[in-house]
Amino acid sequence: VKSPAEPDLPRTTRRATIRDVARLAGVSASTVSRVLHGAEQVAPDLADRVTSAVQALGYRHNVAASNLRRADGSSASIGVILEDISNPFFSAIHRGIEDVARDRSVLTFAGSCDEDAHLERELVEAFLARRVDGLVIVPAAGTRDHGYLGRDMQAGVAVVFVDRVPRFLDADTVVTDNARGARTAVSHLAAAGHRRIAFLGDHEHLFTAQERLRGYREALTQHGLVEDPALVLHLGVRAADASAVAIALLERAFPPTAIFSAQNLITLGALSALQQTGRQHDIALAGFDELPFAEFLAPPVPVVAQDPYALGRTAAELLFSRLDGYTGTPRKLVLPTRFGL
Amino acid sequence: VKSPAEPDLPRTTRRATIRDVARLAGVSASTVSRVLHGAEQVAPDLADRVTSAVQALGYRHNVAASNLRRADGSSASIGVILEDISNPFFSAIHRGIEDVARDRSVLTFAGSCDEDAHLERELVEAFLARRVDGLVIVPAAGTRDHGYLGRDMQAGVAVVFVDRVPRFLDADTVVTDNARGARTAVSHLAAAGHRRIAFLGDHEHLFTAQERLRGYREALTQHGLVEDPALVLHLGVRAADASAVAIALLERAFPPTAIFSAQNLITLGALSALQQTGRQHDIALAGFDELPFAEFLAPPVPVVAQDPYALGRTAAELLFSRLDGYTGTPRKLVLPTRFGL
DNA sequence: CTGTTAGCGCGTTCAT
DNA sequence: ATGAACGCGCTAACAG
Numbered sequence: 001v002k003s004p005a006e007p008d009l010p011r012t013t014r015r016a017t018i019r020d021v022a023r024l025a026g027v028s029a030s031t032v033s034r035v036l037h038g039a040e041q042v043a044p045d046l047a048d049r050v051t052s053a054v055q056a057l058g059y060r061h062n063v064a065a066s067n068l069r070r071a072d073g074s075s076a077s078i079g080v081i082l083e084d085i086s087n088p089f090f091s092a093i094h095r096g097i098e099d100v101a102r103d104r105s106v107l108t109f110a111g112s113c114d115e116d117a118h119l120e121r122e123l124v125e126a127f128l129a130r131r132v133d134g135l136v137i138v139p140a141a142g143t144r145d146h147g148y149l150g151r152d153m154q155a156g157v158a159v160v161f162v163d164r165v166p167r168f169l170d171a172d173t174v175v176t177d178n179a180r181g182a183r184t185a186v187s188h189l190a191a192a193g194h195r196r197i198a199f200l201g202d203h204e205h206l207f208t209a210q211e212r213l214r215g216y217r218e219a220l221t222q223h224g225l226v227e228d229p230a231l232v233l234h235l236g237v238r239a240a241d242a243s244a245v246a247i248a249l250l251e252r253a254f255p256p257t258a259i260f261s262a263q264n265l266i267t268l269g270a271l272s273a274l275q276q277t278g279r280q281h282d283i284a285l286a287g288f289d290e291l292p293f294a295e296f297l298a299p300p301v302p303v304v305a306q307d308p309y310a311l312g313r314t315a316a317e318l319l320f321s322r323l324d325g326y327t328g329t330p331r332k333l334v335l336p337t338r339f340g341l
Numbered sequence: 342v343k344s345p346a347e348p349d350l351p352r353t354t355r356r357a358t359i360r361d362v363a364r365l366a367g368v369s370a371s372t373v374s375r376v377l378h379g380a381e382q383v384a385p386d387l388a389d390r391v392t393s394a395v396q397a398l399g400y401r402h403n404v405a406a407s408n409l410r411r412a413d414g415s416s417a418s419i420g421v422i423l424e425d426i427s428n429p430f431f432s433a434i435h436r437g438i439e440d441v442a443r444d445r446s447v448l449t450f451a452g453s454c455d456e457d458a459h460l461e462r463e464l465v466e467a468f469l470a471r472r473v474d475g476l477v478i479v480p481a482a483g484t485r486d487h488g489y490l491g492r493d494m495q496a497g498v499a500v501v502f503v504d505r506v507p508r509f510l511d512a513d514t515v516v517t518d519n520a521r522g523a524r525t526a527v528s529h530l531a532a533a534g535h536r537r538i539a540f541l542g543d544h545e546h547l548f549t550a551q552e553r554l555r556g557y558r559e560a561l562t563q564h565g566l567v568e569d570p571a572l573v574l575h576l577g578v579r580a581a582d583a584s585a586v587a588i589a590l591l592e593r594a595f596p597p598t599a600i601f602s603a604q605n606l607i608t609l610g611a612l613s614a615l616q617q618t619g620r621q622h623d624i625a626l627a628g629f630d631e632l633p634f635a636e637f638l639a640p641p642v643p644v645v646a647q648d649p650y651a652l653g654r655t656a657a658e659l660l661f662s663r664l665d666g667y668t669g670t671p672r673k674l675v676l677p678t679r680f681g682l
Numbered sequence: 683c684t685g686t687t688a689g690c691g692c693g694t695t696c697a698t
Numbered sequence: 699a700t701g702a703a704c705g706c707g708c709t710a711a712c713a714g
Contacts (some may be wrong), residue, residue: 012497017691028701033693041699058492063470064405064416065691068706075405077450077471086436086449086502088429095427098453107467109418110426110451112439126448129404130418151399156353249423269639296612307425358707369685374709382683406707409690 015055025053036061067131077107078134078319079127081120084112086256089264089289089308090138093162096312097136104320106133115203117142125148134158134313134319139166141206146171158322162315163308164207172318174311174333178208178218178288181304181337183222185286186341188302190223194258194284196232198249200242200270201262209234212262212288235266242269243276250277257283264289267301280297294341305338355555356660366394377402408472418448419475419660420468425453430605430630430649431479434503437653438477445661447474456544458483465490475660476501477653478611480507482547487512499663503656504649505548513659515652515674519549519629522645523679524563525558526627527601529643529680531564535599535625539572539590540612541583542603550575553603553629572597576607582619583610593617605630608642635682646679 018036022029027046035050042050053059067075080097089207092297098108109127112122127135134157139146146161146169153159153171160172181207189197199216201209213232220227221233233249235241238310242261249255267287274280281299290305291297314333359377363370368387375383376391383391394400405411408416421438423431439449450468451659454460461481468476475498480487487502487510494500494512502514530538540557541548554573561568574590583602587610590596602608615621622640631646632638655674 013495015496018693019691029692029699030694034700037693043699045699058496060466060493061470062472064472065409065706066693068406068691068708069411069693070706071694073706082692084436085426085439086429086432087429088432091427091429091432091435094451095425095453096433098426098451100445100451105467106473107450108452109448110435110439111443111449112436125401126446129402130448131403131405152401154354155356155399215702268634275637276441291634293609293632296616296634359709360707370707371686371709372684378709384683387684394712406690407709409692409707413688414690559708569707671695 010115013054016059017062018059020057021050021059025049032093035340054285057080061259066100070315073131074133074323075131076105076214077109077130077132078136078316079109079111079130079132081111081113081123081135081137083115083138083140086112088292091310092308093138093315094211094213096309096314097316098312100313100316100320106320113140115140115143123150128152128157132157133282134160136160136161136162136315136319141203143167145169158319160315160319160322162311164306170330172315172322172330174314174318174335176208176306176311177336178211179215181262181306181339182212182262182288183219184215184337184339185302185304186216187222187290189260189284189286190219190225191259192258192284194256195225195262196231196254196256197225197258198256199260199262200233200234200235200246200249200266202235202266204234207218209262216260216262220320240269242266243272244269246270247277250274250279250283255283259283259285261285261287263287264291267291267303271301272295300341302341305340307335310335357400358403359400361398362391362394362400365398366390374377414472415470415474415664417446418450418471418473419451419477419657420450420464420473422452422454422464422468422476422478424456424479424481426451427453427634433649434653434656436480437650437655438657440651441654442659447661454481456481456483458485461488467499469493473498474664475501477501477503477656477660478507479504479603480548482544484508486510499660501656501660501663503652511671513656513663513671513673515655515676517549517647517652518675519552519675520556520559522647522680523553523603523629523681524560525556525678526629526643526645527557528563529562530599530601530625530627531560531566533549533599533625535597536566537569537572537595537597538566538599538601539574539597540575540603541574541587541590541607543607544575545575550603557601557603568634581610583607585610586615587611587614588618591620591624592617596624600624600626602626602628604628605632608632608644612638612642637660641682642678643682646681648676648679651676 016030019030022032032050035047039087067073101108111123117140120143146166149159159171165173235245259270262268288304290303359373361369363373373391376388408414442449452464458481461484487507492499499513506514576586600611602611627643629645
């Protein structure tokens with residue numbers, strides 16, 4: 001209910017369009033467009049007038065509108081879906097992607113799906129509705145089928161999976177050599193004489209957890225050890241959980257003499273458990289993923305280090321090679337790990 | 342140079358448009374649009390035919406085109422500019438923003454400017470060219486003037502600054518109470534009897550570093566201590582630097598008896614220095630920013646904890662309140678810290 | 683309730 | 699070298 005005496009004064013001024021610029025410069029919109037795109041065949045004085053008008057009006061190019069008309073219809077943006085953008089492992093992947101994208105003036109959307117398949121799908125669709133040129137995805141553990149993406153790939157969207165493999169879809173993928181990394185670490189423990197080595201991993205339906213368990217088993221076999229199912233534990237990734245589970249493990253009647261923790265936060269939990277029970281010098285520990293404070297630990301904990309930044313860079317490179325016209329068969333890259341203190 | 346015998350077969354199929362859907366469903370484009378937006382006044386059978394056609398063609402809504410025609414012209418996306426998306430402090434801010442944005446189905450662009458004013462500006466303009474509805478910015482230390490954003494704010498873009506204050510622009514801002522946090526920590530050291538307390542901070546032109554130094558000085562004054570300029574050191578944030586500088590500090594003829602390190606990575610460096618020189622039990626240490634592994638340290642290091650996630654959430658809330666129509670004077674929020682082990 | 687028309691901001695023909 | 703006209707995909711306004 002508004003009185004006619006109080007007209008609705010917009011407190012926001014309308015954005016200048018290319019026509020406004022054209023009018024002020026006394027040229028046509030086409031000429032402005034040409035100047036904006038650095039075309040050569042514009043008279044210098046006209047170009048100057050256009051540039052001044054752009055400045056004067058605070059004109060900002062609208063890439064969405066531009067993209068609509070353009071032939072290739074590239075939006076110069078990509079979408080990144082991670083488990084959690086605030087987890088250092090994933091944010092390093094994110095940064096790797098960003099750096100490669102930035103070199104091509106491509107912007108990056110990012111979203112966390114918190115291991116939720118439904119959220120993952122929602123993010124994919126939201127990105128696609130913004131017409132991203134490509135998608136980099138760390139699949140949620142629960143996603144049963146990525147096949148629906150086939151049609152979008154057909155339509156020209158470049159899709160690359162990182163850290164975990166897609167299901168029911170043949171697409172470019174970059175993962176770490178999880179099995180080999182785990183095998184190396186567990187072999188190290190076995191070589192030191194341990195025969196009862198526990199495996200502490202996260203959700204058993206997680207690709208990386210499965211692969212690391214596989215590596216653990218390979219190492220046992222390799223050293224002539226028999227797996228004791230009671231020593232293989234799967235849990236959530238929260239450090240608090242891991243700590244409680246590890247304490248229970250250590251307080252068993254017949255505890256392990258060594259622990260292989262298959263993930264970052266789990267190593268933290270195991271560390272805490274060893275500290276709380278005062279067993280840090282009795283029970284050996286080795287882990288997957290780097291620890292930022294490894295040097296301050298006594299005794300030191302050897303870890304399998306992956307390179308998440310390289311994971312991200314490599315994924316982005318695969319993505320852009322597709323956008324550059326590569327149409328070959330999907331590439332499956334496996335990046336090595338480094339084991340040590 | 343292409344032979345006519347080899348026509349350029351597009352290996353990508355054209356995306357279905359709303360007209361394609363309309364044709365297949367035997368309705369008009371408007372009807373499809375109405376169904377897509379959940380309008381009530383469409384006959385159920387028509388709606389069903391539209392839905393099937395959408396499925397059959399793998400149609401994906403184009404929000405850019407939609408946004409172009411729509412009255413309010415909101416793109417349902419925002420841009421976030423941080424120093425480094427892979428730094429845990431900033432990625433926690435990022436996540437806070439994302440969570441608030443997601444509740445409103447708003448997507449998030451993110452970019453790192455690595456403390457480079459030029460990159461910051463480039464990112465801002467790239468986001469604006471994509472017509473983001475709002476911008477959350479952690480200003481680069483070197484940015485001299487954010488005034489250029491005034492015009493875009495006038496045009497309706499919501500702009501919020503986080504962690505550091507803008508220059509020459511009056512806008513919504515959320516920062517941590519850096520001075521008070523530092524004062525608390527340094528007071529703690531002074532109360533323990535220390536009279537020679539060193540300050541290890543990063544770039545002196547960084548807002549947070551300045552504020553923390555201010556807090557350090559307030560604490561000294563409060564405890565009747567006189568500042569010794571030789572004990573106030575500014576450095577880069579890389580832990581390696583901090584370690585070297587701290588070692589040099591400890592090896593002086595007249596070293597401090599306590600160190601206040603004003604940032605995350607610097608605390609890491611100081612810790613390393615104390616460890617390398619074997620002085621960890623002789624020289625007291627307190628730091629700004631949380632340490633993920635505090636519980637494993639001996640002796641424990643008390644720290645000033647900020648809440649970057651809350652910083653992000655709060656910033657996003659200010660942003661969306663603007664988009665919701667708030668037009669009052671810019672708000673300057675200061676979030677508290679928590680000091681302890 | 684449904685279809686038709688026009689136009690959002692822009693780039694691309696095609697004339698000139 | 700420059701401008702006029704058209705259309706990208708979509709939706710607001712109107713007509714029926």
